[in-house]
Amino acid sequence: MKTPTTPAPDKVTIKRALLSVSDKSGLVELGQALAGWGVELVSTGGTAKALREAGLEVKDVSDITGFPEMMDGRVKTLHPMVHGGLLSVRDDPEHAKAMTDHGIGAIDLVVVNLYPFAQTVAKGAGRDEIIENIDIGGPSMVRSAAKNHGYVTIATDPADYAEIIASGGSTSLETRKRFAAKAFAATATYDAMISSWFAFGDQQQLFPEALSVPLRKAEGLRYGENPHQQAALYVPAGPAARGIAQATQIQGKELSYNNYNDADAALELVSEFRDGPPTVVIVKHANPCGVATADTLIEAYEAALACDSVSAFGGIIAVNRPLDGKTAEAISGIFTEVVAAPDADDDAKAVFARKKNLRLLLTGELPDPARGGLMMKTIAGGMLVQSRDNGRIGEADLKVVTKRAPTDQELKDCLFAWTxxxxxxxxxxxxxxxxxxxxxxxGQMNRLESARIAAWKAKDAAGKAGWAEPRTIGSAVASDAFFPFADGLLAAVEAGATAVIQPGGSIRDAEVIAAADEAGLAMVFTNMRHFRH
Known part of the structure; x- marks a missing residue:
């Protein structure tokens, strides 16, 4: 394959256009502009019908190829008369001769958007209908036109029609390059959605040999975790479960990278209680610093705040109930970056309106904590992929390993702490x-220090609140992984805990159980750990 030696022209006048779209937004307006410049319009099926109904003269693709559309429209544009007109290098003598010899006319503009594959999957269509909505001819034309962008303009997005109309019928090389890049991104995303459906939806493969992740840019962010880093938010190009990325921002400054990260952590945790009593989660730097459930949302907020009112300053709050004005007033008592809620009443919105920098996000239905899916993390030279940690523990899953079983209240506190x-x-x-x-x-390097820090923070909170004793007295303590030594458990005993929930599985389990028995603790094993890095 030889490389063209003649540079592509800057300006290319559109003399012939091929239009074939499933989304007909803006089609007629574009067709009218093209016709006004004397451009020959070539089209297919429903697109040709729409243009004709607007009073425009249109030539069918079959008139060019000499073949009718066949096989239920599966075959109509896959023909040398089409792709020769798209791929020919106009300044190459051999290409020009081939076009003349075979009567191939050049095509200067291709306007194509693809069969609605993602929408077909999203509506729950059957397998046969999904397969029929895999576009073949469309992506082929898009790729041919985009490859030959030196001479051909490719438009895959109705939002770009206005720029073509404004060009007056002659596009620049810069425009054609930009549209070509967008076109290849469109076909790549389209193929990735199809690949993902085959892998996850049709074949039920959790980890396919090649992993395609179709994403589209939702917005650019001011910067990443730090000002010297760049960042953007991407969302699934196809169907997606609602999450923090789909929340509606009611007010406040634009969200930063850290805002999204922390708000996601808060929403994921509060979603664990979506079917429970009113619950409030306060997060700082992706870690919860206060969580509480109560009879009312404001009581839950006050209890969550009391856990660590210092860290809550400048934090992120998520709730599992629509926000009311009284709770909003309480939240407004300290500086808060983001509040996420399923909804908010007018009183709550009015309260937050006085805090112009506070971001209020309405999420609608909370995410399902039991949902599946994949989690991804980049590493140098690769990507780590795992299934979501959607493991959940109930009373029936617990094994009492100490002489004393937990009381009903201790059991409730154990499960709450574990969540x-x-x-x-x-x-x-x-x-x-x-x-x-x-x-x-x-986030400590050893479990003993985590136990001590948590106990110290409880004492500090008690001092600030004027309580006679910290809330660790008579509490339950949860450890995300087993206690490798008894020292971490003994720190919890010193803090006043009376019940422990942990995965178990250490070679020193017997030593830890013996220490718990000696201290009169009740301890249960979950046989499930929850490392979070």
Missing amino acids: VAKHVKSNAIVYAKGGATAGVGA
């Missing part, structure tokens, strides 16, 4: 009492 610990960076220790966190130890 929170799942969302705390490892090594994670969480003390809880009465449906509220008492202290949280996160």
Whole structure:
């Protein structure tokens, strides 16, 4: 294959256009502009019909190829008379001769958008209908036109029609390059959606040999975790479960990379309680610093805030109920970056309107904590991919390993602390009492230090609140992974905990159980850990 030696021209006048679209937005307006410049319009099926109904003269593709559309429209544009007109290098003598010898006319503009594959999947269509909505001819024309962008303009997005109309019928090389890049991204995304459906939807493969992740840019962000880093938000190009990326921002400054990251952590945790009582989660740097459930949202907020009011400053709050004005007033008492809620009443919106920088996000239905899917993390030279941590533990899954079994209240506190610990960076220790966190130890290099830090924070909180004793007294403590030594458990005993929930599985389990028995603790094993890095 030889490389063209003649540079592509800057300006190319559109003399002949091929239009074949499933999304007919803006089609007639574009067709009218093209016709006004004397451009010959070539089209197919429903696109040709729409143009004719607008009073435009249109030539059918079959008039060019000499073949009718056949096989239910599967074969109509896959022909040398079409692709020769798209791929020919106009300044190449051999290409020009081939066009003359075979009567191939040049095509200067291709306007194509593809069969609605993602929409067909999203509506729950059967397999046969999904397969029929895999476009073949469309992507072929798009790729041919985009490859030959030195001479051909390719438009795959109705949003770009206005620029073509404004060109006056003559496009620049810069425009053609930009449209070509967008066109290849469109076909790549389209193929990735098809590949993903075959892998995950049709073949039920969790980890296919080649992983395609179709994403589209939702918005650019001011910067990444730090000002010297660049960042953007991408969302699935096809169907997606609602999450923080799909939330509606009611007010406040634009969200930053860190805002999204922390708000996602808060929403994921509060979603664990989506079917439970009113719950409030306060997150700082992707770790919960206060979580509580109560009879009302404002009571839950006050209990969550009391766990660590210092870290809550400048934090992210998520709730599992529509926000009311009274709770919004309480939240407004300290500086808060983001509040995420399923909904908010007019009183709550009015309260937050006074805080112009506070971002209020309405999420609608909360994510399902039991949903599947993949989690991805880049590493140098590759990508780590795993299934979501959607493991959940109920009372029936617990094994009492100590002489004393937990009381009903201790059992409730154990399960509450365990749910929170799942969302705390490892090594994670969480003390809880009465449906509220008492202290949280996160991200330490050893479990003993996490236990001590959580207990210290509980003491500090008690001092600030004027309580006689910290809430760790009589609390349950959860550890995201087993206690490798008894020292971490003994730190919890020193803090006043009376019940422990942990995965178990250490070679020193017997030593840890013996220490718990000696201290009069009740301890249950889950046989499931929740490392979070």
